[in-house]
Amino acid sequence: MDANKIELRPIGTIYSPFQQAQGTPIQPAFAHEAEGIVEVFDEYVEGLKDLDGFERIWLLFWLDRCSEYKLTVTPYMDTEQRGLFSTRAPARPNPVGLSCVKLERIESNKLYIRELDILDGTPLLDIKPYSSKFDCFEVSRNGWLDHVKDKAHKADERFHR
Numbered sequence: 562m563d564a565n566k567i568e569l570r571p572i573g574t575i576y577s578p579f580q581q582a583q584g585t586p587i588q589p590a591f592a593h594e595a596e597g598i599v600e601v602f603d604e605y606v607e608g609l610k611d612l613d614g615f616e617r618i619w620l621l622f623w624l625d626r627c628s629e630y631k632l633t634v635t636p637y638m639d640t641e642q643r644g645l646f647s648t649r650a651p652a653r654p655n656p657v658g659l660s661c662v663k664l665e666r667i668e669s670n671k672l673y674i675r676e677l678d679i680l681d682g683t684p685l686l687d688i689k690p691y692s693s694k695f696d697c698f699e700v701s702r703n704g705w706l707d708h709v710k711d712k713a714h715k716a717d718e719r720f721h722r
């Protein structure tokens with residue numbers, strides 16, 4: 562395999578109430594009311610076995626409507642320029658999104674989810690179970706996020722075409 566060229570295949574599509582960046586929650590933690598559906602393509606449905614036991618799941622997805630990335634950005638929750646990799650800005654060299662959403666139920670190839678910060682029609686790359694046994698850490702530092710107070714919890718179009 563050529564390590565400089567990685568091919569990804571979507572395994573499904575994420576449907577949400579959000580058609581544009583403007584007004585979309587910037588993280589699941591700020592999206593309590595949002596409901597969506599993940600449709601997994603038929604060839605991957607067997608892999609959903611046992612996932613229904615998990616209250617939360619990680620979705621990895623392709624942020625397909627972003628503009629070109631910049632290595633310094635003003636994040637939604639700040640007014641200062643920050644290094645891209647110290648932020649969750651969606652426009653990135655590899656625009657992979659990572660969201661921990663609530664799993665309500667599964668009906669055949671459909672996952673009914675809540676608390677999503679994802680645009681309608683987003684290509685799904687992977688699903689992983691969230692576990693409090695190994696995904697949850699107490700930390701004493703949150704970088705620049707420790708110094709912001711109550712900034713925007715909804716997106717605008719700054720990272721989008």
Ligand SMILES: C[S@@+](CC[C@H](N)C(=O)[O-])C[C@H]1O[C@@H](n2cnc3c(N)ncnc32)[C@H](O)[C@@H]1O
Pocket residue numbers: 581582583585586587588589623624625626627649650651657658659660661678679680682683684715716717
């Ligand atoms: C700040 S990003 C965080 C995404 C994910 N939770 C993460 O940390 O990787 C969330 C924003 O990405 C944007 N977004 C969601 N789906 C997108 C898509 N398919 N293409 C481009 N932007 C998208 C929306 O504006 C949303 O508010």
